[in-house]
Amino acid sequence: MPRPIPENSVGIVAPQCLRFDEPLELRSGKQIDGYELMIETYGELNAARSNAVLICHALSGDHHAAGYHSEDDSKPGWWDTCIGPGKPIDTNRFFVVSLNNLGGCAGSTGPSSMNPATGKFYGPDFPVVTVRDWVKSQARLADRLGIQQWAAVIGGSLGGMQVMRWAISYPERLRHAVIIAAAPKLSAQNIAFNEVARQSITADPNFHEGRYLEFGTYPKKGVMLARMVGHITYLSDSAMRDKFGKEAESPNSATISGNFGRDLRTGQLSFGLNVDFQVESYLHYQGERFSERFDANTYLLMTKALDYFDPTVDYEGSLSKAFEKSNCRFLLMSFSSDWRFPPERSREIVNALLDAGKQVSYLEIEADQGHDAFLLPVPRYMDALRTYLQRVSDEVNA
Amino acid sequence: MRPDLDIIQHWIRPGSRVLDLGCGDGSLLEYLKIHKDVSEIGLEISPENIQQCLGRGVNVIEQDLNKSLANFKDKSFDTVLLTQTLQAVSYPDVLIDEMLRIGKNCIVTFPNFGHWRARLYLTTKGRMPVSNFMPYQWYNTPNIHFCTVRDFDVLCREKQIKVISRTVVDHLHQGRWTIKLWPNMLGETAIYHISR
Numbered sequence: 001m002p003r004p005i006p007e008n009s010v011g012i013v014a015p016q017c018l019r020f021d022e023p024l025e026l027r028s029g030k031q032i033d034g035y036e037l038m039i040e041t042y043g044e045l046n047a048a049r050s051n052a053v054l055i056c057h058a059l060s061g062d063h064h065a066a067g068y069h070s071e072d073d074s075k076p077g078w079w080d081t082c083i084g085p086g087k088p089i090d091t092n093r094f095f096v097v098s099l100n101n102l103g104g105c106a107g108s109t110g111p112s113s114m115n116p117a118t119g120k121f122y123g124p125d126f127p128v129v130t131v132r133d134w135v136k137s138q139a140r141l142a143d144r145l146g147i148q149q150w151a152a153v154i155g156g157s158l159g160g161m162q163v164m165r166w167a168i169s170y171p172e173r174l175r176h177a178v179i180i181a182a183a184p185k186l187s188a189q190n191i192a193f194n195e196v197a198r199q200s201i202t203a204d205p206n207f208h209e210g211r212y213l214e215f216g217t218y219p220k221k222g223v224m225l226a227r228m229v230g231h232i233t234y235l236s237d238s239a240m241r242d243k244f245g246k247e248a249e250s251p252n253s254a255t256i257s258g259n260f261g262r263d264l265r266t267g268q269l270s271f272g273l274n275v276d277f278q279v280e281s282y283l284h285y286q287g288e289r290f291s292e293r294f295d296a297n298t299y300l301l302m303t304k305a306l307d308y309f310d311p312t313v314d315y316e317g318s319l320s321k322a323f324e325k326s327n328c329r330f331l332l333m334s335f336s337s338d339w340r341f342p343p344e345r346s347r348e349i350v351n352a353l354l355d356a357g358k359q360v361s362y363l364e365i366e367a368d369q370g371h372d373a374f375l376l377p378v379p380r381y382m383d384a385l386r387t388y389l390q391r392v393s394d395e396v397n398a
Numbered sequence: 399m400r401p402d403l404d405i406i407q408h409w410i411r412p413g414s415r416v417l418d419l420g421c422g423d424g425s426l427l428e429y430l431k432i433h434k435d436v437s438e439i440g441l442e443i444s445p446e447n448i449q450q451c452l453g454r455g456v457n458v459i460e461q462d463l464n465k466s467l468a469n470f471k472d473k474s475f476d477t478v479l480l481t482q483t484l485q486a487v488s489y490p491d492v493l494i495d496e497m498l499r500i501g502k503n504c505i506v507t508f509p510n511f512g513h514w515r516a517r518l519y520l521t522t523k524g525r526m527p528v529s530n531f532m533p534y535q536w537y538n539t540p541n542i543h544f545c546t547v548r549d550f551d552v553l554c555r556e557k558q559i560k561v562i563s564r565t566v567v568d569h570l571h572q573g574r575w576t577i578k579l580w581p582n583m584l585g586e587t588a589i590y591h592i593s594r
Contacts, residue, residue: 329457350459351469357415359437362459363448380445387452 001068001076008084009076010042010067010091017107020140024102027308030127033116037141038063038100038107042083043091045147050396052147053089053389054138054174055079055098056155056162059230059302060294062106065098066091081377088386093393094151102137103129103301111297112213123297124210131158131309135165139173149173151396152389156180156374157341158302161309164349167326168311176392178331178385181338181374183345184319184352185310190340193233194303200225201296210297219296224287226299231286236337236370244278319352326353330360331388333374333381340371361388402481402507402587403429405565409505409591410434414476417441417500419463419493420483424451431456439475464488470500477503482587484508485541491553494592503562503593510566512546512582531569531586547582554592563591 005011021034040063045052055065057078066083068076083089083096100108103126111126118125142150153174155163160182167177183190201207204222208215235243244263263278275281315321330353334346343364353360365381367373373381403426410416412434418427421440424447430436440458442448451458461467464487478501484490485508497504509531519527526536534541545553547566554561566577566585577584 331452347469354439354459354469354474355471357437357474359457360439360459361452361457362461363445364460366445380449383449384452387449391453391455 001071001073003071005068008086009080010084012070013040013042013064013067013077014069015040015063015107018141018144020137020144022140024133024137024140026127026133027130028128032102032109032127035102035109035137036107036113037102037109037137038104039141040064040066040077040098042066042096042098043094045095045145046397048396049146049148051094051151051393052142052145053094053096054142054150054153054166055083055089055096056134056138056153056159057098057101058155058157058159059299059306060290061159062104063098063100063108064106066096079375081375082382082385088382088389089154090386090389090393093397094389097141097145097147099138099141101129101134103298103305105293105295105298110295111210111301112295121211121213123213126297126301128301128304128308130305131161131165132169134305135162135169138162138166139170142173149175152176152178152392154178154180155182157182157371158306158309161306164311167328167330168322171325171327174328175396176331176388177326177328178333178388179346179349180333181335181341181346181371182332182349183341184348185312186307187345191307193229194307197226197229197303198300200229201300204296207296210300212296218291220291223291223294223296223299224284227287227290227294228283231283233340234371236339236368238337238368239370239372240279242368244282319349320355323353323356323358326356326358330358331384332360332362333365333384334363335365335367335369335371335373335378335381337368338371338373402567402589405567405589406479406481406505406507407434409503409563410436410477412436415439415474416477416479417470417475418479418481419467419497420480420486421447421451421456421458423447424454424456424458426479426481427451427456428454463493467493467496467500470496472499473502475501477501477505479505481505481507482509485543485545487543490543490545491557494553494559495557498559498592498594501593503591505589505591506550507587507589508545508550509541510547510582510585510588511544512548513586514583517583547585547588550588550590554590558594560593561590562593565589 015038018037024032061078064077065079066077085092100106103110111122115122153163153166160179163177163179201222204219206217207219265278311322312319332346334343350362367378416436416438418440421442427438427440441461443462448458478497487493516527566581566588569586
C-alpha cells in the first residue's frame with residue numbers, strides 16, 4: 001500500500017460475508033440450498049437509499065474492487081482506477097457495492113467451499129451457474145441491503161453481461177445500466193478460446209476430475225495455460241508490441257527498434273525450447289501468479305457462464321424484444337483494439353436498444369490496450385464515465 | 399441558442415421521439431428535452447462533442463453519418479434533424495433518403511450558397527467565398543457539398559419529397575418580406591421541413 005494513502009483511495013477496506021438461507025433455483029433446474037456471498041462496500045448509503053451502485057465483476061474479478069485489505073497489501077482492488085473519492089465512480093457521491101459471484105473462489109460459496117450435504121469440497125459437484133443466477137443472487141443481496149433500486153449497475157466484459165441481465169430481469173430495480181466492453185453473446189471464436197482454456201485445465205493430470213482438493217493437489221499447469229490463452233485475448237497486437245518492443249534487456253540496443261515486439265529475454269537465442277522472448281516469460285509470469293490465487297473449477301464455471309450467456313433465448317432470439325420492458329437509461333462503451341468483444345458487438349446491443357426505443361448512449365473509445373482497456377485509466381473513457389455518473393448522482397441525490 | 403434552432407422547435411411535437419444527425423454539443427436536443435419533453439438520440443463523431451452531450455444528459459451515439467444508417471428502422475423516429483450538416487456529408491442525397499426512411503418527418507437546415515454575398519465574392523474576386531459564416535478555405539473546408547435554396551428545391555422535386563414548410567432567414571435569422579420574395583438571393587440559412 002502506498003503511504004500516505006492517496007486522497008482518492010477508499011483506503012483500507014474490510015470484506016463482509018453474508019449468509020443466505022433461502023434456496024436459490026438455478027437456470028439449470030438444480031438448486032443451491034444456502035450460500036454465502038462476500039461483499040465490499042465503499043461510501044455511504046444516503047437516507048433515501050437511492051445512491052447505491054452495484055459493480056459486477058468479470059471472469060477473474062471478485063468483491064475486492066477498490067482500496068487495500070491491509071497496510072502490507074501491495075496491490076489495490078481490481079477497479080481501483082475507477083472507484084474512490086473523486087474518481088469516476090465517486091464514493092463521495094455513491095454507495096458502491098461489489099461482490100464475489102456465486103461459484104467464485106474469493107470467499108463466496110463455490111467449488112472450493114465445503115458441501116454441507118457431504119462434508120467434502122463441492123469441487124465438480126458445484127452446479128453450473130449462469131449470469132441469470134448471479135443476477136438473481138445479486139437481487140437478493142440488494143434486498144438484504146435495503147436497496148430497492150440501484151442508481152446504476154456497472155460492469156465490464158462478463159460484468160457487462162450481468163448488467164444487461166439486470167435491465168432485462170429487474171427493469172424497475174435500476175436507473176442506469178453501464179455496459180462496458182461487452183457482447184450480446186459469445187461468438188464461436190470466443191467459445192473456442194474458452195474451450196482451449198477448459199481443456200488445458202481438465203487435461204492436467206492433477207485435475208482428478210475436479211476433485212483435486214480431495215487429493216491434496218492442484219492442476220496448476222492447466223490453470224496457467226488457461227490464463228495464458230485468456231491473457232492473449234485480452235491484449236491487442238499493438239499492446240504487445242508496446243510492451244515487448246521497446247525496452248529489451250539486450251545490451252545491443254541498436255537492433256531493438258526493428259524488433260516489433262519480439263525482444264529477447266536474454267539477448268541470445270537458446271536454439272532450444274527455453275524461454276527466449278520477453279512475451280513468453282511475461283505470459284508464464286501472468287499464468288503463474290493467476291494459478292496461485294484462482295480455483296480451477298471456478299475458472300471452468302466462469303467460462304461456461306460466458307458461453308451460455310444469451311438473453312435472447314426467452315425472446316424468440318430477439319435482443320430488442322429482450323429489452324422491451326427495460327426502464328433504465330443505458331451507457332455503452334467499447335474499445336477500438338478490443339478483439340475479444342470488439343466494438344461491433346457493443347453496437348449490436350446498441351442497435352437492439354434503439355430498435356426497442358430505449359434511451360441509450362454509446363462511445364467507441366480509441367485505445368490500444370485491447371480488451372484490457374476497460375480496466376485501465378484511458379482518459380476519454382474515464383472522462384465519459386465520470387461525467388455520466390455525475391449526472392446520475394445529481395439525479396438520485398436531488 | 400442558435401436562432402435557426404428557435405424556428406425548428408416549433409415544428410417538434412411535444413413528447414415525440416427525435417433523432418439529431420450530427421447533434422454537435424447536444425444543446426438543441428437538451429433544449430427540446432427540457433421544453434418539448436422529447437425522447438432524444440443524437441449521432442455524433444467528435445469525442446469532444448460527445449463528452450458535452452453526456453454532460454448535458456443527452457443520449458448520444460458515436461456513429462458516422464457517412465457510413466450506413468441501416469441500424470435505424472423505418473419510421474422509428476417522429477422527427478429526424480439535420481442542422482447545418484448537410485453540406486459536410488459525403489452523399490447528401492443518400493442521407494436525405496435515409497432520413498426520410500427513418501423519420502416520419504424531417505428538418506434540414508443548411509447555409510445557402512446562393513446568397514448574394516457569396517455570388518458577389520465569386521463574381522468580383524473569382525475565388526471561392528470566405529466569410530464569417532463560411533470561414534474556411536476551399537482546401538480545408540469540412541463543407542464539401544454546398545448548395546443553394548434553388549438546388550435543394552430541385553432535389554426535393556426530383557425525389558418527390560414533400561416540402562411541408564420552408565423558411566429562409568438572413569444572418570439575424572429574420573424572415574423579412576424581401577427574403578420571402580428573393581429567398582435564394584437574400585437568405586443565408588435555409589430551413590426545410592420535409593416528409594415523404
